[in-house]
Amino acid sequence: MFKIKDLKYKNILNIKYLVIPEHKVNCIVGQSGSGKTTLMRMLNKLISPDAGTILFEGNDLSNINSVELRRKVVMLPQTPILFDGSIRENLQIGLRFAEKNEETEAVMLEVLKLVHLNKSLDENADKLSGGEKQRLSLGRVILLNPDVFLLDEPSSALDEDTEQLIIKAVVEYSKKNNKTVIMVTHSKKVASTFADNIIEIKSGQVMEE
Numbered sequence: 718m719f720k721i722k723d724l725k726y727k728n729i730l731n732i733k734y735l736v737i738p739e740h741k742v743n744c745i746v747g748q749s750g751s752g753k754t755t756l757m758r759m760l761n762k763l764i765s766p767d768a769g770t771i772l773f774e775g776n777d778l779s780n781i782n783s784v785e786l787r788r789k790v791v792m793l794p795q796t797p798i799l800f801d802g803s804i805r806e807n808l809q810i811g812l813r814f815a816e817k818n819e820e821t822e823a824v825m826l827e828v829l830k831l832v833h834l835n836k837s838l839d840e841n842a843d844k845l846s847g848g849e850k851q852r853l854s855l856g857r858v859i860l861l862n863p864d865v866f867l868l869d870e871p872s873s874a875l876d877e878d879t880e881q882l883i884i885k886a887v888v889e890y891s892k893k894n895n896k897t898v899i900m901v902t903h904s905k906k907v908a909s910t911f912a913d914n915i916i917e918i919k920s921g922q923v924m925e926e
């Protein structure tokens with residue numbers, strides 16, 4: 718899916734070679750400050766390498782239109798970004814930004830169920846707890862139906878039991894729908910339970926397995 722060669726970015730990332738396979742759950746692990754978020758942002762073309770190449774489906778990322786890329790590759794940022802308004806509006810706004818059609822109530826409710834958010838669509842997003850906000854923004858990303866999910870610590874605000882529940886649901890959904898998951902996680906348990914492929918980053922470099 719992604720292939721990285723001789724990538725350099727400031728003094729933050731230095732990756733000689735990395736292949737991220739499609740239709741797999743790829744977990745990125747490593748200490749805080751090692752460059753995990755920077756790598757995710759690079760895969761979504763929010764920043765570009767100083768040197769080296771990133772291939773997506775065999776094409777150089779620098780030649781792919783950012784908007785086109787982000788239809789296929791959607792990033793869940795480390796800190797959830799929610800808007801003033803209801804859960805419904807927060808789900809639909811992602812689709813609007815992506816210039817996709819609105820989804821029906823039934824589909825939205827299905828997504829809320831998937832992320833175990835037992836709330837009415839009319840409820841104000843402001844009132845949600847940190848963990849609920851994180852699940853709502855995960856729901857928004859799932860609604861966009863991309864080929865690749867870039868999930869940056871999607872369960873950081875969840876207790877361990879909820880974390881297992883949510884990640885399991887997302888992994889099952891992804892397997893069933895042939896999605897590729899690239900997920901940063903601080904949880905060794907999540908990585909060992911769900912990853913098909915573990916990528917360890919240390920001081921901006923990819924460690925050999």
Ligand SMILES: Nc1ncnc2c1ncn2[C@@H]1O[C@H](COP(=O)(O)OP(=O)(O)O)[C@@H](O)[C@H]1O
Pocket residue numbers: 729747748749750751752753754755756
């Ligand atoms: N925009 C930026 N400019 C300069 N340094 C940055 C920027 N963003 C992150 N960094 C630095 O790059 C390193 C890696 O950050 P980050 O990718 O966020 O790490 P991680 O997600 O693994 O915790 C850190 O030392 C951080 O301070």
Ligand SMILES: [Mg+2]
Pocket residue numbers: 753754755795869
């Ligand atoms: Mg990070």
